[in-house]
Amino acid sequence: MTGFEQALEREIIDVLIMGGTWNPNGEGVTASFVDGLDRTRFRTRMIPYPADYGSQVPFAESLAAGRQALLNAIEATPNRVVLAGYSQGAAIAGDVAAEIGRGLWPHLEIAACALIADPLRPVGQCLGEDPGGYGVAGQRWIPFVPTYWVAAAGDPITALPPGNALRLIADLSAYFCMKSPAAMTRWGQSLIEVATHNRLQRWWSPRNWSTWAGVLAYARGYLFDGRHTHDYVRLGHTARLAETINREVA
Template sequence: MVGGTWNPAGDGVTGAFIEALNKAMFTARMVPYPADYGSKLSYTASVAEGKRALLAAIDRSPNPVVLAGYSQGAAVAGDLAAEIGRGEHPGREVVACALIADPRRPAGRYLGDIDPGGHGVVGEREIDGIPTYWAAAPGDPITALPAGNPLRTIADLSAFFSFSGADAALTWGQQMLHTATRNQLQRWWSPANWRQWGGAIAYARGYLFDGRHTDDYVRCGHARALAQALNLDVAEGRI
């Protein structure tokens, strides 16, 4: 299990997920990593460090592994699962992936009967070859942001940012120029998305004040439901 930003040891969301796992089937371990977003490391660098730590944890495990993560930790676990699914890390026995509030959740991938809408604020990432479960709370801008929401620009511009010094600022500028010239910025402003251009304030409020990215995963049962889905599929031999 990989925790969210600034919570590498876990928090209430990861705790709710772990508590609901069947202890006869799973032994949960938090995987430490920087979990930073610009104070010392950029988000992109933190995710890269997390992937290295998670890969090392897989190698230390004597058992088949389920990768799990929340928020930035979901980006770590999901990105690594996608790489393993593509055959980039042979010999690792990863049997499933469980992601809570994934910043790269593809549209239409969700647990339960209610589509939270949108997709991850960082973009979309499919995971092939490994059964993957996504928990996404409606209104959470990190994982269920409409394609035409201007908050996507914040994710694009802050991915490489760090307060650690002048060299980090220069790297941020270079990466932004590289991203822009390679046409990799998310085109939320596309005319095809014009109906979704509004709503940035509502989604920002949901993130900052209403607990859409935090409390909802506990109080609405999303984290617990994700664990229960894993419990059921393991018990019935689907994974």
């Protein structure tokens, strides 16, 4: 049997990928991860969803649409599945993996989960050197599913220090949307709901007031220095994640 024929006989595993904000079809970060996968074993597919953050669709609604799209994609494939995501897409893939791990969808199984710049990365969960901090939106644990995170130093989306005031953005922007007056009203209502139901992250105390000085540094890292984008490719984080999936998913 030729090597090509042997490859055809190998089990194909679907890697279902959720792109980052404003890039549902992928960009350089997800492309770099895909390039590192063993293409004789893994078949990659971007899962369409709004991938918006308030321009047309509120973030919370984009997450909800992505979650449903990913659940549908898992259910539709006859193959084993690895979930993957970048940034907003990592939030979705990780949330779905956590739901499956907790048994919420007993008819669905996944082999592993690969998360890039997860806004809900737990403390200490990272391939390679730990950049510290945790996700800007908090921490989400994923039980019973082998999960691998990569996080770039200085990326406020996934490696924000506990007391950094940028956490307010995650707390207050879930329903932010500029599409219409009605959408803006819905955002205002959401701010009231967050405040009255005490849903703000407990990130601030009088002892860490000085961490406000770190807001500018982390904001600059996100907006100008490529901590959330180019560093994942330039510093080999996506390649490391792909190598791990190649090795660990038998």
